[in-house]
Amino acid sequence: MMKTVALEGVTKRYGSVVAVRDLDLALHAGETVALVGHNGAGKTTQIKMMLGLARPTSGSVRLLGFDPSTAASSIRAQVGYLPESVSFHLALTGRETLGFYARLKGLDSRSLDPALAEVGLIGAADRAIGTYSKGMRQRLGLAQALLGHPRVLILDEPTSGLDPALRREFYAIVSARASEGATVLLASHALTELEGRAHRVVILNQGQKIADGTLDDLRSAARLPVSVRIRPVGRFAAIGWRRLADGSFETEVAAGGKLPLLAWLLSDASAIADLTITEPTLDDLYAHFLRREAA
Ligand SMILES: Nc1ncnc2c1ncn2[C@@H]1O[C@H](COP(=O)(O)OP(=O)(O)OP(=O)(O)O)[C@@H](O)[C@H]1O
Numbered sequence: 001m002m003k004t005v006a007l008e009g010v011t012k013r014y015g016s017v018v019a020v021r022d023l024d025l026a027l028h029a030g031e032t033v034a035l036v037g038h039n040g041a042g043k044t045t046q047i048k049m050m051l052g053l054a055r056p057t058s059g060s061v062r063l064l065g066f067d068p069s070t071a072a073s074s075i076r077a078q079v080g081y082l083p084e085s086v087s088f089h090l091a092l093t094g095r096e097t098l099g100f101y102a103r104l105k106g107l108d109s110r111s112l113d114p115a116l117a118e119v120g121l122i123g124a125a126d127r128a129i130g131t132y133s134k135g136m137r138q139r140l141g142l143a144q145a146l147l148g149h150p151r152v153l154i155l156d157e158p159t160s161g162l163d164p165a166l167r168r169e170f171y172a173i174v175s176a177r178a179s180e181g182a183t184v185l186l187a188s189h190a191l192t193e194l195e196g197r198a199h200r201v202v203i204l205n206q207g208q209k210i211a212d213g214t215l216d217d218l219r220s221a222a223r224l225p226v227s228v229r230i231r232p233v234g235r236f237a238a239i240g241w242r243r244l245a246d247g248s249f250e251t252e253v254a255a256g257g258k259l260p261l262l263a264w265l266l267s268d269a270s271a272i273a274d275l276t277i278t279e280p281t282l283d284d285l286y287a288h289f290l291r292r293e294a295a
Pocket residue numbers: 014017018019037038039040041042043044045046
């Protein structure tokens with residue numbers, strides 16, 4: 001996979017505050033990476049360095065092989081960026097606003113309709129943004145980031161304030177771009193919705209990377225227990241199982257004990273009406289890595 005963004009040994013200080021500390025991170029074409037961390041963990045600082053809006057105090061940042069703070073505008077135009085809070089001029093229409101961004105990127109007005117159509121705003125393109133709902137404004141923000149088919153898409157808290165249907169649409173658009181080969185970086189606090197949507201998860205804490213891998217990688221590194229729930233056909237009595245209000249039973253088993261437990265349960269499958277296995281969620285993993293760091 002081709003590397004599109006690379007940070008090597010990057011530290012960024014603001015006076016005595018170390019916002020990012022000795023960070024190595026590589027992003028590749030076609031990959032969707034979730035960047036997660038508490039408020040103040042260093043996500044925005046990292047994004048600013050990728051965009052060339054801030055320079056590292058030490059270390060190197062490369063965007064498509066160039067230093068983003070000095071690269072030609074044609075290189076910087078290869079990045080689409082949706083900031084955490086987008087504000088537009090309310091008296092301008094969606095099309096006028098997008099036209100402004102297109103000119104900044106050196107694109108002509110033929111790029112507007114495809115971007116408006118991609119986010120479902122063609123019908124409202126000639127209305128003033130002051131009449132748009134929050135979801136429509138967010139979609140316009142996304143259209144602005146998608147303009148010109150950038151090779152890298154950086155989206156900061158992109159779905160905050162969107163309803164579940166709009167979130168699904170949003171991720172469908174972004175995932176189509178990743179399938180076409182774009183690198184997608186999603187900075188977010190909304191961990192649950194990133195499951196199954198990001199190929200890789202990077203967890204930041206106090207400016208440092210404390211985990212980086214697929215959800216499966218993080219699960220095997222964390223070795224958190226798996227929860228197993230069964231609904232027995234008749235009577236069920238076994239040590240270490242909790243009886244729940246609905247008559248089902250639940251237990252936690254260490255990651256390595258899951259298959260032996262299932263083999264034991266299924267040795268008499270007729271005694272079980274239903275079985276559910278719940279793997280640790282991204283929320284659980286995030287909490288685990290932060291606890292481990294604090295310890
Ligand atoms: N321009 C600046 N001057 C001084 N300190 C700064 C500046 N920008 C960021 N910081 C500090 O650097 C640290 C990292 O901030 P950053 O905004 O990168 O975190 P974040 O993970 O994006 O947080 P959030 O989720 O709240 O947006 C914080 O302690 C912040 O106060």
